[in-house]
Amino acid sequence: MKKDKLFAEFFRNNGVVLGSILFFLVAFWIVFLILLPQISMLNYSLHPNPINLDAGEFADDYTLKNYKYLIFGPEGASDAFNKVDLMVFVRTIIAAMAVTVMNLFLCYPLAYFLGQSKGTGFVRLLVVMLIVPYWINEILRAFALRIIFGDVGVINGLMMQMGLIDQPYDFINADIALYAGLGYAYILLMLFPMYNVIESLDRNQIEAARDMGASWIRIHRRVVIPHAKPGIASGMTMVFMLSAGALAAPQVLGGTSSLWFTQLVYQWFNDTLNWQQGAAYAIVLLIASIAIVLTFMKIFKVNMGDIGK
Amino acid sequence: MSSGVDVNLENIWIKFGDFVAVREANVNINGGDFFSFLGPSGCGKTTILRAVSGFLNPSEGRVLIGGKDMAGLGPNKRPTALIFQNLALFPLMKVWENITFSMEVSGASAGERRKRADELLDMIALPGQGDKLPSELSGGQKQRVAIARALCAQPDVLLLDEPLSALDLKLRQHMRTELREIQQRVGITFIYITHDQGEALTMSDSVAVMRAGIIDQIGDGHAVYDTPATPFVASFVGENNVFRGKISAINGDEATIATNRSGELLSKITPAAVGKLNVGDDAMMFVRPEVLKMQEGDAKTTISAKVLNEEFEGNSYSIYLEGEGGKQIKMAMPNLGNDPHKAKGDMVSFSYDASNAVVMPAGDLASE
Ligand SMILES: Nc1ncnc2c1ncn2[C@@H]1O[C@H](COP(=O)(O)OP(=O)(O)O)[C@@H](O)[C@H]1O
Ligand SMILES: [Mg+2]
Numbered sequence: 001m002k003k004d005k006l007f008a009e010f011f012r013n014n015g016v017v018l019g020s021i022l023f024f025l026v027a028f029w030i031v032f033l034i035l036l037p038q039i040s041m042l043n044y045s046l047h048p049n050p051i052n053l054d055a056g057e058f059a060d061d062y063t064l065k066n067y068k069y070l071i072f073g074p075e076g077a078s079d080a081f082n083k084v085d086l087m088v089f090v091r092t093i094i095a096a097m098a099v100t101v102m103n104l105f106l107c108y109p110l111a112y113f114l115g116q117s118k119g120t121g122f123v124r125l126l127v128v129m130l131i132v133p134y135w136i137n138e139i140l141r142a143f144a145l146r147i148i149f150g151d152v153g154v155i156n157g158l159m160m161q162m163g164l165i166d167q168p169y170d171f172i173n174a175d176i177a178l179y180a181g182l183g184y185a186y187i188l189l190m191l192f193p194m195y196n197v198i199e200s201l202d203r204n205q206i207e208a209a210r211d212m213g214a215s216w217i218r219i220h221r222r223v224v225i226p227h228a229k230p231g232i233a234s235g236m237t238m239v240f241m242l243s244a245g246a247l248a249a250p251q252v253l254g255g256t257s258s259l260w261f262t263q264l265v266y267q268w269f270n271d272t273l274n275w276q277q278g279a280a281y282a283i284v285l286l287i288a289s290i291a292i293v294l295t296f297m298k299i300f301k302v303n304m305g306d307i308g309k
Numbered sequence: 310m311s312s313g314v315d316v317n318l319e320n321i322w323i324k325f326g327d328f329v330a331v332r333e334a335n336v337n338i339n340g341g342d343f344f345s346f347l348g349p350s351g352c353g354k355t356t357i358l359r360a361v362s363g364f365l366n367p368s369e370g371r372v373l374i375g376g377k378d379m380a381g382l383g384p385n386k387r388p389t390a391l392i393f394q395n396l397a398l399f400p401l402m403k404v405w406e407n408i409t410f411s412m413e414v415s416g417a418s419a420g421e422r423r424k425r426a427d428e429l430l431d432m433i434a435l436p437g438q439g440d441k442l443p444s445e446l447s448g449g450q451k452q453r454v455a456i457a458r459a460l461c462a463q464p465d466v467l468l469l470d471e472p473l474s475a476l477d478l479k480l481r482q483h484m485r486t487e488l489r490e491i492q493q494r495v496g497i498t499f500i501y502i503t504h505d506q507g508e509a510l511t512m513s514d515s516v517a518v519m520r521a522g523i524i525d526q527i528g529d530g531h532a533v534y535d536t537p538a539t540p541f542v543a544s545f546v547g548e549n550n551v552f553r554g555k556i557s558a559i560n561g562d563e564a565t566i567a568t569n570r571s572g573e574l575l576s577k578i579t580p581a582a583v584g585k586l587n588v589g590d591d592a593m594m595f596v597r598p599e600v601l602k603m604q605e606g607d608a609k610t611t612i613s614a615k616v617l618n619e620e621f622e623g624n625s626y627s628i629y630l631e632g633e634g635g636k637q638i639k640m641a642m643p644n645l646g647n648d649p650h651k652a653k654g655d656m657v658s659f660s661y662d663a664s665n666a667v668v669m670p671a672g673d674l675a676s677e
Contacts, residue, residue, distance in 0.1 A: 204397035207364060212411040212462055213385040222410075226401045 038286075044279035066280030085264060085281075092261035093288065096244035099182045103190040103239050104232065106183070111191055111231075112224065115198030116206075127195075134188060142181050142252035149177035149253075173255035181249040186242045190235035197231030198224065230306035237293050237307065244289050261285055313340030314375040314388065314465035314498055316361065321370035323356050330356045332522045334370070338500065338515070343492050345501045347509040347533075348519030349545065349675065354502040355394070357519075358468050361500060362391045374466060390464035394471045396455040398443040404454055405430070405439030411462035429457040432491075449480045456491065466498045473508065485511050506546045510534065518542045520675070526581070536667060538581035543595040543667065545675035550601075550638050552594040553671065556586055564668050565609060566594050570634035575609040576666035591671035596661050598627065598641035606660030613658045614638055616651045630657070 011019040048063045057063075070089075073082035117123045133141065148154050149171035156168040171177045201224060209219045225232070250260030265285070268278030297304070316338040323331040331353045338344045346354045359365045361372055363384035372379045379387055390411075398407050405426035406413070412422045426439050433453035435446075443451055452472060459467055469488075473481045489512045492499045503509050509516045510530040517527045518541070526538035537543035544551065554568035562578045564586060576594045578586060586592060605611050614630035623644065628651065630638040640659060651657060 202395065202397060204393045204395055205399060207384070208391070208393060208397040209399075209410065211362060211364075211384045211389075211391050212458075213414045214410070215414075218414060222402070222413075223399060 041279045042283055044276050045283050047276050049274050049276035066277050067284065069277060070281060070284060088259050088264055089261050089284070089288075091258070092244060092285075093292065095179070095182075095260075096240050096289075097292075099179060099186075099243045100190075100236050100240040102179070102183050103187050104236060107187065107190045107194055107235070108232075111194035111198050111228075112220075114191075115195050115201070116203065118199075130188065130191070138185060139248045139252065141185070142249050145177060145181045145184065146172070146252055149180070172253065173257065175255050175258055177253040178250060178255070178258075181253040182243050182246055185246065185249055186239045189238040189242065193231040193235040193238075194228055195231075197228045201227045229300070229302060233297060233300070233302040234307040236296075240293065241289055244285065313496065315340045315373070316344075316466055316498060316500065317371075317373040317376075318357070318361070319371040319373065321357070321360060321367045321372070323353070323360060323365070324368045330522050331360070331367070334524050336517055336524065336527060338498060340375075340498055341496050342514040343489065343499045343501065343512055345503060345509040345513040345516045346519055347503055347506055347516050347546070350504055351521075352519045353522045354504075354519060355470055358391070358470055358500065358502055361466070362389050362468050363387045364391075388465035389468055390459035390462045390466075391468045392455050392459050392470065392472050394474065396451055396472070396475075398451060398455060398458070400443055402442075403439065404435075404441050404443065404446070407443065407454060408439075408457045408461050410458060425461060429461055432460075433457045448476050449484060452476065452484060453487075456488075460491075460495060464497065466500060467492075469499065469501045471502050471504065473503075474505075481508075488512060510546075518546060520545070520673070536579050536581070537595065538579065538669070540593045540595075540669060540672040540674050543593075543669070548598055548639065548641075549595045550598065551674065552596070552636075554592060554594070556588050556590045556592050556668075559586060559588060563663060564592070566592055566668055568594065570636040571612050571632050573609055574612070574666070575607070575663040576668040577664050579667040579669045582669040586668070586670060592668050593671045594666055594668040596666045598639040600661050600665035601638075601640040601659050602661065603628075603640070603642070603657065603659050605658045606662075610663055610666075611658055611660040612638070613656060616653055616655045616657060618653065619651065630659075 010023075013019075014022060045066050046062045046064070047059060048057050048061055048065055049059075051057050051059055070082055070085055073079055073085075114123055114127065136144075150156070151168040151170070153171075155171070156165075159165050160168065205223050205227075206219055209223050214222070245262055246260065247262045247266060250263055251266075254260060254263070261281070262285070265278050265281045268274050268281060272278075297307075316336075318334050318336040321331055321334040322329065334357060336344075346357060348354055356365070360367045361374075361379075363379065363382055363386070366380070374388060384391070399410070402410070405423060408426045408429050409417070409422035412425060417425075423439075427436070430436050430439055433456060435450060435453060438446070438450070443454065446454065455472065473484050473488075476484060485508060488499075488501075492512075501509075501512065510533070513530060515527065515529055516533050517524050518533055519525065520539075520541045526533055526542045528536075528538075533542060533546050537546065540551070543549050552566065552568040552571055552574060554566040554574075556564050557567040557573060558565040559578075562580075562583055564576060564578050566574050566576060568574055574594060576596075612632055614632040614636070616628060617631050618629040620627045620629070621644075625641055625643050628640040628642070630640060632638055
């Protein structure tokens with residue numbers, strides 16, 4: 001359908017008044033909630049701070065200095081690259097991927113079970129029980145995990161009582177608490193899209209495959225997973241994006257020696273009060289995350305349109 | 310292709326909790342036959358088929374295929390292939406991959422599979438369509454692909470669960486002929502499920518008529534249509550006029566019924582009820598619309614009624630009559646060009662041949 005026709009159709013279906021209101025709301029959303037914040041971020045990131053007055057620099061000059069800083073570090077530093085920050089960046093991306101994959105493996109069997117049991121009362125109760133913890137604030141949940149994983153927490157207590165260990169294990173510094181926290185924070189965003197697509201899979205297809213002798217592995221590989229692909233992709237996208245951009249869990253649950261990239265961004269904005277530098281870091285994280293998602297979507301042949309389903 | 314494998318159901322009971330879905334089913338299906346289960350929706354047809362294919366275990370009784378007890382064997386271990394009510398083609402696989410899925414499972418190479426798919430596509434008259442997706446096919450074409458997919462596994466028994474119900478009337482009639490042809494070509498046993506008596510009668514060597522989990526009658530189309538075993542079969546298969554009453558006399562395989570509203574009528578006793586009817590029993594007599602003749606006969610085979618309405622259908626016409634006490638009767642006649650047209654309200658006398666009527670103990674009728 002041509003674009004102008006699409007518009008005409010939209011207004012005919014919704015009436016002029018409601019149509020205008022909907023149109024205005026969507027436009028407002030796109031402009032004020034998506035475009036403007038990102039553009040102002042981008043704008044910030046392209047301005048110098050600190051301003052090198054000696055070199056004749058002005059505050060409203062455009063420069064790539066902030067990006068250069070992330071890659072090469074401060075000028076005149078001994079290292080050729082900004083090793084520390086780049087390491088944090090790479091580690092964050094890899095860890096976010098790991099969290100995403102971990103969630104995928106945890107959620108797939110659960111989504112399959114929930115999706116194929118056709119909404120009996122018990123299953124609905126189970127889903128509610130999964131949601132209830134998310135009524136609690138994200139930071140509080142992170143602290144709860146910190147307590148559970150702490151030196152005198154439930155887990156160490158149990159393990160010591162069972163005689164598995166005699167010293168409390170430092171889950172925090174081993175980053176185990178961090179991965180658990182990140183995984184837990186966004187697990188429902190993995191579960192629900194998968195649950196939805198698997199629920200829409202016709203049971204007869206599974207039985208047909210079984211009738212023709214297919215093993216469980218083949219049934220999943222050839223029938224269930226291809227059908228669930230859009231849900232898997234949208235779940236993985238959300239979990240990856242949100243994990244890479246998470247702040248609460250790394251702040252609360254991260255070990256002393258390991259920083260999350262968002263913590264660097266936060267430090268630039270909040271501690272150093274260098275918004276320009278922070279914006280550059282944030283933009284790099286955003287673009288890298290989007291690029292990674294798009295690359296994986298290309299590799300696994302997922303269409304953008306399928307994800308919204 | 311293997312052929313002619315018998316299927317025997319021995320005293321099958323299937324229960325879901327307290328609910329008995331299938332009760333004491335005993336069915337012997339000859340190898341190479343086209344066998345149908347015919348019954349209204351919800352009577353347990355799919356449940357029986359699932360017990361044959363191995364998707365569920367009967368609570369009691371045995372399923373034998375080719376004389377072998379199938380107990381404990383899953384659907385993948387049985388020489389059966391099931392065609393689902395909604396076909397259950399894999400929407401994301403191409404047609405040729407769908408058709409040869411069973412070969413993929415057994416590890417055949419892509420080349421072999423492609424070759425076999427092309428053979429089967431020729432057989433179902435869809436040559437060169439292997440690279441399409443199921444969604445790009447019409448309803449009848451999908452139907453044929455589902456058949457090819459099931460046949461590709463070289464089953465001894467093909468199980469079909471109302472496979473034509475989603476098609477429009479014309480296509481359905483065409484597919485009946487085609488299915489029957491395919492069955493005769495491959496020569497394997499077909500077990501076919503339907504609620505459409507036309508389908509069952511036209512295609513089957515043998516039909517089992519089911520009612521609420523019970524098999525009322527097994528026989529060929531003629532037996533089921535001409536000599537129904539129960540009032541349910543008489544009223545479910547084809548159209549029938551039913552006369553209720555009490556037996557007033559029995560003479561060999563003929564009985565006289567004192568009907569409630571139409572006087573004494575004479576009828577053949579249906580074979581299943583011979584020896585089981587006694588004078589004074591509640592009985593039901595059935596006379597098909599097409600065996601009624603617009604002429605007076607013997608007193609005990611003649612009924613008088615008022616013409617209510619006449620429907621002309623081209624090759625035939627139906628006359629709706631109202632007898633004594635508001636008794637509704639339908640009569641059907643072929644259009645032979647000598648329509649003895651009756652005006653509404655005319656009183657007419659019509660008769661039938663006692664050998665074309667059947668009487669049996671009273672029982673439940675099929676609800677409309
Ligand atoms: N898994 C099941 N659990 C409980 N009841 C069932 C189950 N499967 C079928 N039934 C019941 O058994 C009866 C027969 O079902 P079905 O064999 O599907 O009928 P048909 O195929 O003749 O329309 C129905 O009343 C149905 O509700
Ligand atoms: Mg059914």
